[in-house]
Amino acid sequence: MSDVVILGAGIHPFGRFDRSYEELGAEAAAAALRDAGLEWSQIQAAYLSRMYLPATSGARILRRLGSTDISIVDIEAACASGGAALRQAVLAVRSGEMEIALVLGCEKMPRGFMDPSMIYSPWQIELGMSLNPAYWSMRAMRHMHDYGTTELQIAKVAHKNHKNSVHNPYSMYRKEFTLEEILASPLVCDPIRRLEICAPDDGAAAVVIASAKRARQIGAARNAINIAACCHTIARYSADFRCPADSMSATAHNPGPTEVTARQSYEKAGLGPRDIDCFEVQDTDAFCEIEIYESLGLCELGEGGRLVDEGATGIGGASPVNMSGGLISKGEPVGASHLGQVVEIVTQLRGAAGERQVADAKVGLAHVLGAGGNCAVTILQR
Amino acid sequence: MTTKSEPSAGQRVPIREGLLIGPLADLDRVRLAGCRCTACGETSLGSKTICPNCGRNTVSDVLLARRGVLWSFTVVRHRPPGNYKGPEPFVPFGLGLVELPDGLRVLSPIDCDVAHLKIGLELQFKPYVRKDPDGREVVAFTFEPASTGEANV
Numbered sequence: 421m422s423d424v425v426i427l428g429a430g431i432h433p434f435g436r437f438d439r440s441y442e443e444l445g446a447e448a449a450a451a452a453l454r455d456a457g458l459e460w461s462q463i464q465a466a467y468l469s470r471m472y473l474p475a476t477s478g479a480r481i482l483r484r485l486g487s488t489d490i491s492i493v494d495i496e497a498a499c500a501s502g503g504a505a506l507r508q509a510v511l512a513v514r515s516g517e518m519e520i521a522l523v524l525g526c527e528k529m530p531r532g533f534m535d536p537s538m539i540y541s542p543w544q545i546e547l548g549m550s551l552n553p554a555y556w557s558m559r560a561m562r563h564m565h566d567y568g569t570t571e572l573q574i575a576k577v578a579h580k581n582h583k584n585s586v587h588n589p590y591s592m593y594r595k596e597f598t599l600e601e602i603l604a605s606p607l608v609c610d611p612i613r614r615l616e617i618c619a620p621d622d623g624a625a626a627v628v629i630a631s632a633k634r635a636r637q638i639g640a641a642r643n644a645i646n647i648a649a650c651c652h653t654i655a656r657y658s659a660d661f662r663c664p665a666d667s668m669s670a671t672a673h674n675p676g677p678t679e680v681t682a683r684q685s686y687e688k689a690g691l692g693p694r695d696i697d698c699f700e701v702q703d704t705d706a707f708c709e710i711e712i713y714e715s716l717g718l719c720e721l722g723e724g725g726r727l728v729d730e731g732a733t734g735i736g737g738a739s740p741v742n743m744s745g746g747l748i749s750k751g752e753p754v755g756a757s758h759l760g761q762v763v764e765i766v767t768q769l770r771g772a773a774g775e776r777q778v779a780d781a782k783v784g785l786a787h788v789l790g791a792g793g794n795c796a797v798t799i800l801q802r
Numbered sequence: 803m804t805t806k807s808e809p810s811a812g813q814r815v816p817i818r819e820g821l822l823i824g825p826l827a828d829l830d831r832v833r834l835a836g837c838r839c840t841a842c843g844e845t846s847l848g849s850k851t852i853c854p855n856c857g858r859n860t861v862s863d864v865l866l867a868r869r870g871v872l873w874s875f876t877v878v879r880h881r882p883p884g885n886y887k888g889p890e891p892f893v894p895f896g897l898g899l900v901e902l903p904d905g906l907r908v909l910s911p912i913d914c915d916v917a918h919l920k921i922g923l924e925l926q927f928k929p930y931v932r933k934d935p936d937g938r939e940v941v942a943f944t945f946e947p948a949s950t951g952e953a954n955v
Contacts, residue, residue: 536884543818546887547911547942548878554897557876565874565921609876657855661899667847671905672855
């Protein structure tokens, strides 16, 4: 047993709702508390992961559960916000300062492309560099050129994830598409198509974590899920061409953020990629998932397309990825995204994922990656 | 050699301070600005006081090469969100990373028929003047297919 565990997990469906973010967040937090069998008054600190919500959103949301005097802070690290927040909570519990903490991810976002002024400089917006999928597409185009990755392989990833989403009640889209439908959907930025990218939306997810000692004291140790690793890093110099970069080095060869964060996480967990039974990863676009296979070490560089062709990342495959349907199906309520992945892994490790269950899953990994090269990896173990 | 761009003739301003070098009144002499570090050898885009690679202040401004090669690209098929200043109504355009012999790849719109975009395409830097509604002349840039036979300077 690791020193910090998850006692309870809860989620509000991802999608678009005529409800306030306070309602969404409070519902997910209450569900996590219920799942843990704990009262709000027993929580000693709370961390909110969010990117697009106003100041002190964490306190505004959690006041709905009752006003206590605990520390509640909002944390932001772009798409990796959830990992950064969970990590702060884990460090706080591990320090001995507290024994039980709540980590909530919550977001409510407008439809369509994200507000570029959050990320880009004015001149980049003026020149047309403010479309996030353009960056994903340029990486895809180069990967296709260097390794022969095909549009069909990219479409196969989208097909797999849409197919998985049918069985996930928390997903925004729950519709299977044929490969033909995916390849016939309009190009957003060549070679990435409409049915191959994720959309911003609303959602919330939460976990209650505790020290292993405390879990034993309250008789919850048997059902607890171990947090074997939770790491957050930001890309080294020019190691990741992602928005809002205006250039990249042609001479520096630093390892990418997923590679660095995964390596740290594997080391902390004492595990390797082959020891992991299921993965939830940042498929902001279907190509990105192929690139992540390689960076997580599921295959060699350039072999991601082959892995797709072999079906290795389907639910019955050797390394199932995005059983939930991924961001392509769930959408990306940025602050809630990683916590949503964590809730999915907890569900998988409990054997409670129904039709999308990975047989006998004992170890799972959640990965997020976004603006500025922010990356987080959490490894959970039962 | 490192004459900073100055808003002199015609009150021209660069699209971003520190991104362009040369007299803005004479576009033929305008280049992208780079920052070269003598300690780590890295060259990056734009004038800077600290090297983004090693963090030292051993940097100086350089003129980046005019010609490069398309390293990767996409076609932007939707109007980018926010204050996009391209043609209205929106026309899909190429956006690419142009690899320069200085050792970096610069993100830039690519001014050519999108059907002709391909990795390896030879390109040249093209500054141009954009007239804003407030009367300002803003010097922006694009890359276009290189004219043949020109030296790589």
